[in-house]
């Protein structure tokens with residue numbers, strides 16, 4: 001079936017099988033930041049924004065994105081640049097595999113709640129699994145970024 | 152997903168007719184359907200039928216089948232009515248990105264044993280609106296065999312009440328080892344237990360243990376009664392004995408949080 005959507009601000013079209021996950025469509029369109037980390041909708045690595053709302057692109061059919069706006073990390077480099085160095089400073093990227101999903105979901109959090117508490121951050125990022133870091137370094141990185149904005 | 156044909160339904164009638172064919176499936180958020188991996192000959196999408204809103208009036212909430220768990224969790228009116236129990240019940244489910252896709256309809260129609268969503272709604276005065284069978288109390292719907300009807304809405308009556316939802320998980324975002332919701336609606340106490348691991352069930356105070364209201368003693372006695380009367384089983388998440396123990400602990404804790412006496416104050 002034919003679909004038409006806005007990807008990172010640009011119109012794109014495609015012919016997709018009905019069962020194709022959005023994730024596969026986005027990678028075919030060159031958005032390689034979007035990765036598959038699990039088979040069970042559990043890890044958050046594949047997070048993209050659908051009309052500004054964070055969703056799992058592995059679990060959403062491309063057909064259902066027809067007519068909507070999809071944003072991947074490729075479209076949010078400037079917004080991400082503001083805080084990713086704070087994550088790196090805290091050693092939050094070890095293998096780095098979880099990073100794109102973590103960054104996408106942090107952007108979604110900060111758009112909705114620009115001044116989250118540590119518990120807000122923990123709750124929002126609960127669906128982003130990291131097998132290396134133990135999560136404290138991500139929390140410290142985001143906290144350091146938020147504190148830097150207040151100075 | 153292995154889908155042959157994808158049809159955005161134009162009406163509930165069309166969706167219902169398409170759904171009568173073996174191999175057809177209504178798509179909620181499709182998260183469970185994806186996990187189950189079964190091939191689907193016709194996937195029926197209800198997205199265009201205006202079922203994605205939560206409408207609130209003085210008397211009730213009308214919750215469209217395609218509204219997401221995240222909409223429920225963040226709805227100011229529903230959380231004001233349930234004293235935050237809706238958010239507390241649903242926020243442990245996987246993650247925000249997941250709850251932005253998982254639907255109320257899929258969660259209730261699936262009648263999953265582990266369901267935090269069913270546990271929450273069984274503690275409220277909830278009816279299920281089915282396209283073919285009409286309005287059915289949720290407590291009865293939970294017992295019904297899965298069929299090919301279409302769930303269009305949940306209707307929750309805003310009867311004055313108090314609500315508490317609790318769950319225990321072995322690790323955050325895992326399926327629950329036990330879910331527990333307690334409510335007092337118009338002076339009637341309800342205790343709901345899910346992830347037993349069988350489907351959620353309602354236990355009422357038929358013995359009158361709470362007839363003088365919740366005190367530390369009556370809460371302890373009702374918790375003991377619940378642990379003895381609610382059937383539990385074992386699976387990878389918990390043994391039957393541990394679940395019975397959780398029933399006792401969560402019931403006592405939840406009742407004390409619920410508080411109040413039989414006059415509702």
Ligand SMILES: Cc1cc2nc3c(=O)[nH]c(=O)nc-3n(C[C@H](O)[C@H](O)[C@H](O)COP(=O)(O)OP(=O)(O)OC[C@H]3O[C@@H](n4cnc5c(N)ncnc54)[C@H](O)[C@@H]3O)c2cc1C
Pocket residue numbers: 040041042176177178179180181182183184185186197216243244245252253254255256257258259260261263265266267268269300301302303324325326327
């Ligand atoms: C990895 C994972 C972890 C989970 N963890 C939890 C948890 O901890 N707690 C919890 O409570 N839940 C959990 N769930 C369940 C989840 O919250 C949803 O309840 C579940 O995914 C079903 O919702 P859905 O919108 O994805 O439905 P779908 O997968 O789309 O549908 C489920 C079933 O209902 C049918 N259906 C859908 N909508 C309708 C309708 N309107 N009318 C008739 N039939 C319909 C479908 O055909 C299908 O048979 C988990 C699910 C997954 C995949």
Ligand code: FES
Pocket residue numbers: 035036037038039040041042043044045046047056057058059
């Ligand atoms: S790839 Fe793991 S949740 Fe999408």
Ligand code: FES
Pocket residue numbers: 092093094095096097098099129130131132133
């Ligand atoms: S840094 Fe390796 S998975 Fe997170």
